[in-house]
Amino acid sequence: MDTKLAQKVVDEEIGSDYTIYKVEDSEKYTFAYYKHKYYEDDDERGHLVGVGPVAFNKQTKEYKLLDSGDILCGDYFDFQKNIEQDNQEPEFPDFDEIKKGILRRKYVNSDDIFYLGIHWDKQLNDKSDVHLTFNKEIDFKQFLIANSSNKDFLSFMEEYWKDLNLDSQKKDDNHIILRRIF
Numbered sequence: 001m002d003t004k005l006a007q008k009v010v011d012e013e014i015g016s017d018y019t020i021y022k023v024e025d026s027e028k029y030t031f032a033y034y035k036h037k038y039y040e041d042d043d044e045r046g047h048l049v050g051v052g053p054v055a056f057n058k059q060t061k062e063y064k065l066l067d068s069g070d071i072l073c074g075d076y077f078d079f080q081k082n083i084e085q086d087n088q089e090p091e092f093p094d095f096d097e098i099k100k101g102i103l104r105r106k107y108v109n110s111d112d113i114f115y116l117g118i119h120w121d122k123q124l125n126d127k128s129d130v131h132l133t134f135n136k137e138i139d140f141k142q143f144l145i146a147n148s149s150n151k152d153f154l155s156f157m158e159e160y161w162k163d164l165n166l167d168s169q170k171k172d173d174n175h176i177i178l179r180r181i182f
Contacts, residue, residue, distance in 0.1 A: 001056040006032035013065045030056040044109040108180035128153040144178045
């Protein structure tokens with residue numbers, strides 16, 4: 001695989017804000033994975049939905065940016081079937097790790113809200129019942145609206161946001177508007 005040609009596919013199909021960072025080989029294909037140039041891997045602003053790596057077909061010598069259909073239905077990832085599947089429960093970041101990630105990124109991912117809810121549930125044996133609500137009057141790039149019937153959890157969120165030095169505003173009994181960008 002010529003990574004310069006793979007980068008050209010990325011530039012043309014996705015944009016020049018992404019760069020090849022890893023190449024993986026299989027019997028039939030070579031895959032070039034890309035990442036955002038300015039956002040770290042754990043920053044959702046750099047994530048793309050529905051696209052996969054650039055695949056180089058060793059037989060036809062063609063380059064193709066894979067989409068979700070290729071990934072689900074194609075034979076591209078047969079070589080990964082040999083990798084043992086780990087059936088362990090996923091580990092989520094704790095309250096401090098979530099805070100460190102937010103402060104490092106200077107941005108709150110949507111998942112951060114759910115991770116806070118998961119740890120609330122586990123540590124306090126209390127349901128956070130948190131959901132995100134989107135409203136066309138609110139710029140979701142700047143703000144999130146957390147919805148919960150658990151008043152204690154919403155109070156916790158207000159305090160957590162104060163500790164982050166980010167604005168929050170109670171919208172009503174079940175909703176809080178949270179600034180997500182510093």
